[in-house]
Amino acid sequence: MDLGLSGRKAIVCASSKGLGRACAMSLAREGVAVTVNARTAETLEATAQEIRDETGATVTAVACDVTTPEGQDQLLSACPDPDILVNNAGGPPPGNFRDWSREDWMKGVTANMLTPIELMKATVDGMIERKFGRIVNITSGSTKSPIPELGMSNGARTGLAGFVAGLSRETVRHNVTINCLLPGPFVTDRLTGNMRFRAEKAGADYDAFFAKMAAQNPSGRFGQPEEFGDACAFLCSAQMGFVTGQHFLMDGGVFRGTF
Numbered sequence: 001m002d003l004g005l006s007g008r009k010a011i012v013c014a015s016s017k018g019l020g021r022a023c024a025m026s027l028a029r030e031g032v033a034v035t036v037n038a039r040t041a042e043t044l045e046a047t048a049q050e051i052r053d054e055t056g057a058t059v060t061a062v063a064c065d066v067t068t069p070e071g072q073d074q075l076l077s078a079c080p081d082p083d084i085l086v087n088n089a090g091g092p093p094p095g096n097f098r099d100w101s102r103e104d105w106m107k108g109v110t111a112n113m114l115t116p117i118e119l120m121k122a123t124v125d126g127m128i129e130r131k132f133g134r135i136v137n138i139t140s141g142s143t144k145s146p147i148p149e150l151g152m153s154n155g156a157r158t159g160l161a162g163f164v165a166g167l168s169r170e171t172v173r174h175n176v177t178i179n180c181l182l183p184g185p186f187v188t189d190r191l192t193g194n195m196r197f198r199a200e201k202a203g204a205d206y207d208a209f210f211a212k213m214a215a216q217n218p219s220g221r222f223g224q225p226e227e228f229g230d231a232c233a234f235l236c237s238a239q240m241g242f243v244t245g246q247h248f249l250m251d252g253g254v255f256r257g258t259f
């Protein structure tokens with residue numbers, strides 16, 4: 001299927017690794033010029049070159065912290081009129097909420113709720129004028145089913161979901177959709193870091209714990225970032241103009257609900 005994206009421009013936040021990188025790669029394969037971002041310039045430049053080599057797409061690398069106003073300005077200067085915005089940032093740390101300060105919460109809420117809202121604010125009206133826009137927020141399965149040790153993720157991301165619920169109904173009339181992609185367990189640095197934390201907490205061997213957790217997923221495995229990236233590209237496609245305000249869970253069937 002031709003996704004109708006050739007010649008479009010995208011900002012993909014937090015995309016030198018993992019799910020963001022996979023989204024940038026899948027969009028670039030569809031002929032989208034992508035602006036990729038991460039804080040670590042070296043890893044980011046390597047990823048940008050890999051995407052160029054594999055897809056031939058135009059790739060602009062912007063090394064900055066997307067959760068700061070300066071970082072957001074840098075991204076928007078590199079790509080002032082994106083057709084596609086993929087919001088993403090590092091997830092908040094696991095732990096016990098009794099140990100978190102107000103400052104810790106402000107960091108989590110800024111990264112996982114306010115930053116996507118600020119980037120939507122900066123881009124959505126241009127998309128409306130141009131009569132095309134696709135915004136995908138990478139959130140988490142934790143917005144549908146809370147994960148006990150990720151209380152900050154559960155809270156901040158659900159706040160974003162509430163905001164998107166309203167805005168997405170106002171923009172769709174102009175062919176601007178806003179949806180969320182909810183990753184369950186995908187094999188990225190973030191997941192292996194979480195597994196290490198949980199294995200240590202359980203006093204278990206890391207490799208054995210990892211294999212056991214993967215086997216417990218109804219699919220018998222963890223997801224691969226490429227699967228996530230392709231779902232993101234499809235959600236951004238020309239064909240998806242009638243789908244907005246939705247939360248697509250990709251978890252191999254972990255969430256046990258009829259809907």
Ligand code: NAP
Pocket residue numbers: 013014015016017018019020037038039040041043064065066067088089090091092138139140141183184185186187188189190191
């Ligand atoms: P990852 O493999 O650790 O990659 C994170 C990427 O984001 C890296 O490129 C990192 O580069 C960049 N990044 C982090 N903080 C940033 C910032 N402030 N500004 C700019 N770039 C930043 O993570 P992932 O697994 O792809 O996860 C992506 C998101 O999905 C996270 O919010 C995570 O919590 C959520 N999620 C993931 C899973 C999973 O199974 N993987 C499940 C549920 C939710 P630098 O460090 O160089 O900045």
